[in-house]
Amino acid sequence: MNKIPHALSLGISLALLWLLLSGHYTVLLLALGLGSVLLVVYLGRRMDVIDHEGHPIHLKFKPTLFYWVWLLKEIIIANIDVSRRILSLRSDISPTVVKVKSSQKTTVGRVIYANSITLTPGTVSMSIDDDLILVHALSAEGAAALDEGKMDRHISMIEEDY
């Protein structure tokens, strides 16, 4: 598989990050910045870690942005739910362990799904076995909501075969 686009994309994003964070634009420092960017890309290629997994540029751009906004909304709702359960006087939790099926075809898609589950408070993905994700949920309701597979379908929309 051709890995040049991933290396280029990594170099460009590192350079942009350096320019944003440094704030010094003299020739010497720019040259040092360029040198370190090139060194990191070279080392990454030597270690063979620059690929579609480390730098998933194949994901569809617009659906990904849309997904992030949707995920942010879900995170806020889940936070309020977990906070309510923490503050309620009588015990309001029903910890559950469930296996959730992921319909993503690629490893990157599955990792995005498992990480999104963990990022939403109230559910943590504990391990992945092929296309089954073992999830610990704070409440039976949270586990049931995950089982409906709404998040799963959203992620399947942003992954693309390559």
Added chain:
Amino acid sequence: MNHVVDILSWSCLLAGAFFLLIGVIGLLRFPDFFTRLHAASVIETLGSLLIVTGLALQAEQALVIVKLILLIVFIMFTSPTAAHALAKAALHGKLEPVTSTEDNN
């Protein structure tokens, strides 16, 4: 205008601090490791998000706002990875999650 931004910023900061406090209460109240992990994720998602948003509203330069947004992006990518590593290590160490059928205190 300045007042509106100040009020918005302080609302975000105070709400963020409120969620940090809730996270800590949950950390102390919940019965086992896995349920406490859920309480901690309140801190690292909405707590940190609201505090950084509040700080971004106080910033005077655009560059500072960009840096704060980057901070949020990095937190959102790394914290689930860390939480998953903890959960997986606990599972691997044969720690049995407390489930609602056996015990619910």
